[in-house]
Amino acid sequence: MDLQKVKILKIERLTHDVKRFVLKKPSDYAFVPGQAIQLTIDKDGWRDGKRSFTITSAPDSDFLELIIKEYPEKHGVTEMLHKISEGDYLLISKPFGKFDYDKSKRKVFIAAGSAITKFLSLLRVLKSSNDINKLNNIILIYSNKTSGDVILEEELKEIFSGAAKNLVLVLTRESKESYINGRVSEELLRKYVDKESKVSVCGPPEFIKSMMDFARKIQS
Incomplete structure (x- = not known):
């Protein structure tokens, strides 16, 4: 899977165990609501660990947003994500998946x-x-x-x-x-x-x- 390097522009704590990550959006990066990306941390020893997260920003936003919960008991990507800083880099995949949204139904x-x-x-x-x-x-x-x-x-x-x-x-x-x-x-x-x-x-x-x-x- 091809991965693109993106910079973390902002990290904001939303709750005691959830953070908001704002990423620089690659040019021509298109997605639809409900799609996810696979990401890894661009640091030595962590590039092989990948996790999938749903994109939470709107498709027309000029940035990508991910909202990620920390699981301290699970040593892996989510734990490391809560230790990295603004200015660090992630490697992200193209968006995938779909969310079945039927406009005609309640x-x-x-x-x-x-x-x-x-x-x-x-x-x-x-x-x-x-x-x-x-x-x-x-x-x-x-x-x-x-x-x-x-x-x-x-x-x-x-x-x-x-x-x-x-x-x-x-x-x-x-x-x-x-x-x-x-x-x-x-x-x-x-x-x-x-x-x-x-x-x-x-x-x-x-x-x-x-x-x-x-x-x-x-x-x-």
Whole structure:
């Protein structure tokens, strides 16, 4: 796989274990929302370690953005990414993959933790289009352990400012006003999913399985 060298322009901490990486965008680098890239760190001893991450910036941005969670217990690329600095270089692949976005259907996006990255680029595109009807047709159910784990909460609220009821923030280990407290349940999904909904889930495998099992039961 051909890799391109890109400079890290900015690193910003978003939560206690998540950072935002802003990269210089190569010329003629095109992608669509939901696509990912494979990257490695351009340092001796680390060029063979590769990981895939979803691009979170909008396609028309003049930079590339990646939002990456740190897993200290897993020694590898993500651990090293949280130790490098602005001005360092990464090697990135061409974008790959696709996100099935059916404009004709009501959509329910369900994300757990850092898996919100799968939906961010698309949500940003829809917000910039200023077409409130498109966002009115999307429900985002976003589950985290605590309010301190919620990634880009203020931006998400701004994106859904014209359809606030469509943003459902869930906390599994903290009780707090204005959030749904507890795990995402079949009962909760029944409030938002109907037989015509297009349900997309991103998160750990067991989370995806549970959500899709709930959705199939609701839509059967």
